[in-house]
Amino acid sequence: MEAPIGVPASKRVLRSQGRQTMQRLLDAAMVAFDRRGYHATRVSDVVDIAHMSHGTFYLYFANMTDLARALTIEAAADTSMLYDAMAEVSTALDGGSRERLRAWIGDYSKLWLRYAPLFRSWTDLAAADESMGERIRQTFTTLTDGIATRISAVGRPGDLSPEVAATAVVAMLDRFHYLRDFIGRPVDDEALETLTTMIHRAVFAPVD
Amino acid sequence: MEAPIGVPASKRVLRSQGRQTMQRLLDAAMVAFDRRGYHATRVSDVVDIAHMSHGTFYLYFANMTDLARALTIEAAADTSMLYDAMAEVSTALDGGSRERLRAWIGDYSKLWLRYAPLFRSWTDLAAADESMGERIRQTFTTLTDGIATRISAVGRPGDLSPEVAATAVVAMLDRFHYLRDFIGRPVDDEALETLTTMIHRAVFAPVD
Amino acid sequence: MEAPIGVPASKRVLRSQGRQTMQRLLDAAMVAFDRRGYHATRVSDVVDIAHMSHGTFYLYFANMTDLARALTIEAAADTSMLYDAMAEVSTALDGGSRERLRAWIGDYSKLWLRYAPLFRSWTDLAAADESMGERIRQTFTTLTDGIATRISAVGRPGDLSPEVAATAVVAMLDRFHYLRDFIGRPVDDEALETLTTMIHRAVFAPVD
Amino acid sequence: MEAPIGVPASKRVLRSQGRQTMQRLLDAAMVAFDRRGYHATRVSDVVDIAHMSHGTFYLYFANMTDLARALTIEAAADTSMLYDAMAEVSTALDGGSRERLRAWIGDYSKLWLRYAPLFRSWTDLAAADESMGERIRQTFTTLTDGIATRISAVGRPGDLSPEVAATAVVAMLDRFHYLRDFIGRPVDDEALETLTTMIHRAVFAPVD
């Protein structure tokens, strides 16, 4: 069976060499996004990095948006695993919960750094393509829903909207990584400790 | 004094009609950024919205970056006024401080909404032009420095890095507005109250 | 009011210079079609002949199909004028009718030769674009309907289907011009006389 | 004897499996021509329909023109058999000749429908390749020569150019099939009867 030309990889049956080439393109795209940002990345940037010809790119992806979609699907799947992990964070709000929160934030941080080139354009990508937009929106919603549930469980009635607070937490974590990079400062242990303390105090810690 | 031809408006002396045309272009650009984002906005989008010809655009701006620079300068000036306002927030950490924080957050929110189309691409703009990048970075730094100073003033020794916490606060405020819009929920009074409570607890409230 | 870029000319308001440029493109396209046929004609062929840049082409037409559509509309309008002329052909089937038929066939021939480069690809064009297909189909139908009505008027009951005969007449006239060109022989006066005699005998002349 | 590699099939010695694969490609090409026309048909269309890889195509044909040539040779051979059949049509112009003409037109019609996808692009193919062009031109010439000879034999001196009339007959028959398909009407028995009557009256029937 022949592979149709000009059709995104998802519709083709790939052998091992094909799968490898596709991965090389995805990896090269991450490098290119990192260097120049998604918007400024040209197909030629990607194929240059991957040491391939122009034509090969279009054997695997219909265009750059299509490639970004593939990366987005992967990143979204990894991100939603954080939702499951969130369940464990505050099962107990005893002394152990802060450590669990710290660990979770550490996981989030690792994920962000791994997909940083993509996450920087994450929301812009949503505007470029409806299917991507929906998936990204869902990923955010899933995450905030998970956090909102935990906040509700802690139960500080009245003074916090769990849904709003959850969005604020995600917003802070996401943008914090971006800004640290932007102003040229690291996201190190001290930073993560401070974030943990802030979030803990803001939404999880008991009020006096 | 002769106004040079073919040079961006900032270098030309404009009469009343000229100033008006320039403003129409700036307004149109904000509309265009709002619709498609800065990166996807073409010169033709702006002139279409402003009901002008391509040629006119280049009478006032050297290119899109030049126009964005003009908007950035305006937004940066307005933003740095928030820095001064921050000084009042926690001069006294008595009972009045939460209300002052709430008012300050309200001001921030108004500013964000006013420049929303620009702020969405705010950090990306930095990459487009070095002078813009420097100004945007400075704006962020000014703001976080101001907040960091207040946090230090509150004095919760050891457990929070003021500089990190300040960045986290700015990150949260900035991205919160973005995400609310993205997931289609409002930034209303309840939302601002929740944000205020969270920030107050996280960095300003006394610890037991 | 500004002309949107990349939008077919039909949607733009053109001044005299613009209209002239558009006509130059249409003329150049006819020359190119004549030289290489519609299918083999590239945008660069047309702009080379018209002595223009690539970009200018797209200021007036979205693509080659769009340009062909404009020519088709013109040719279809001219062709349907032959329908009206057909009305006069056999108002009287007295001795004068053969001369009228001869004149009409002469008109058809002139029209065909004028649009020859287009008519050669006429039916193929129909496959390339649905709106063009519909217009071409309509043109053929209009013409055959007109002829069928005249054939019915002559009234040779039973032995000829007017609708079929009309299609056969159009088919003969159309393809005859094509084939004469193909085998390198002229469509001269003798040829037109023979065609007239054949058509007259086949469908209009009284049977003994 | 060794079969050369990478050379069009006509030069290779094929075994049974090879002949079968080649036939699948020829059949697939006819399907593709029928769907999209010769010009719009891509190698990938053909191999998709034949469920083969690109590589296999080039094992049998040097390119699409080469494949079209193979089909053309077959169609030309079948068509020239009609030339021989024409000889019988009017050996006698007695009462039997109309029935013979009717039968011949029926044969022509069957042939056209069989090769319809090819005949639609028949004359255009001539431009693609000189050897094909010559063969197609010859086929037309042979056919019209045959018909012209019969017309001369009938002898209606002066009022018809046999050569022109013969071309007109072929033109009508060829294009009639095309147009009937194009306007969505059948070439049925009534149609063929009408065609027969028209041609008979136009060129073969005695004049009063």
Place this chain on the structure above:
DNA sequence: GATGAATGAGATTTCATTCAT
């Protein structure tokens, strides 16, 4: 014999920018 993969030349298309009026 057959296949999936890769190539690269060439065609299309976009769009920032300049220019004559």
Place this chain on the structure above:
DNA sequence: TATGAATGAAATCTCATTCAT
């Protein structure tokens, strides 16, 4: 000051053809 028109460099995309397995 404003405009419609034109430009051309750069990007996207297609597809016939070759090749290693």
